[in-house]
Amino acid sequence: MRFEGIWFRYARRADWTLRGVEATVEPGRTVVVLGHNGAGKSTLLQLAVGVLHPGRGVIRDRPRVVGWVPERFPAAQPFTTVDYLRSMSAVRGLPVTAADPWIERLGLGEHVDTPLADLSKGTAQKVGLAQALLAPPGLLVLDEPWEGLDAASRTLVPQIVAEVTGAGGVVLVSDHRGEVAGLPGAIHWTVRDGELHRDATDDPGGGEDDVVVEVAVARREADEAVVRLRASGHRVLGVREKHTPVEDR
Template identity: 60%
Template sequence: MFGDVHLREVWFRYARKAAWTLHDVDLELGPGETAVVLGPNGSGKSTLLQLAVGVLRPGRGVVTGRPDVVGWVPERFPADQPFTARAYLTHMAAVRGADRDAIDEWADRLDFAGFLDVRLSRLSKGSAQKVGLVQALLSPPGLLVLDEPWEGLDAATRKQVPAIVADVVGRGGRVLISDHLGEVSRLPAARRWHVRDGRVTEGERPTVRRSIIELAVAAGHADRAVARLRADGFDVLGIREER
């Protein structure tokens, strides 16, 4: 779980004599950190994410420090498969050695429980993306990589993405996200990696002045209040019961 994921002097191209899509990329992402990859369409954002997750291998350079558990959600989940969502996720849970109860827990959280017994090929793009999110989170990932995670999701689920990010980094994991919809505003403390002309540069790290507010709610509403605060991008530093 601990240590940096390091893309070290990484170059990549899709064919032997093609132009380099990315060149001389040197980036590190440490425990508890989030980075958002920004850039125009076709700039190489998805390529960078696939190199980080291990879907693609560098033509030059190396990627080191990748943790044992990596969660990967591509921009478009491959839903053209002859399984129900539940059957697919049950198989993925078995492959990863995850508790099958996690399927129902995440389906409830993402308001997807009513679609678990629907064939993947019949799901809308947004519902298929929820399947992609669930499979990536069945085992707590040390690295979570999300390619345009807000694309196609309903408003309620879009609000869940910052809470999911907070859960992963709160356990010491790392999160890498691409964004072209301007949703980076939902992650104010994230690092910004800009991709342009094959190179990746880091923008100024955001400095967020924070205030700490103590909030009291009825015990029965605590879980809902915490989930709502995290969904709105707030950090929950601790929970205690009044005595």
């Protein structure tokens, strides 16, 4: 996914919020977007998602299935948790039961019949997370995903991120709470004065001396292996089915 010369402003005569953003994200990578309040993190994420359109420039190779967890989940809707998630499943063309695994995993079981407007901030955030994951996303954009989550739920975010990147997806996360330590191997981007600064130590292109090592792991251990490799500082380029026997080299 490539950001090519992205400029954006909210009104024709307003100042540019983002200027000349150039960046590339490889499949299987996590990008943490940092910056102070109002710097343009959410704007960049919404451009990545496609709900905002750049004034200049273009975003190429955006994955087809996009999951977006907005900074504030729109809880002012006359649905219960289960009604909402089932409706969103249907909107995505999925069976209504598609939401059930996420309801269980995110601990939403006791809130299924609670109106969205009555949910706590953290629980509403989980509903936002669930709707973004109904279909396995090729691009997952999380705008301050830890906001309002309790300690137990916070650990879920890195797990989910690892699963998406492990399947070859791209994850963009904004964070101003210092939770990024839970995302080993993530690239850091900082939005400052309308410009995007990439962390020099996290060059996604890798070093010139890099080699690619293909490793086969048991399917049930794939997620854990990806997390371990990233924690060790390696770049996981992707995860694929083992269609053909690998020849000895």
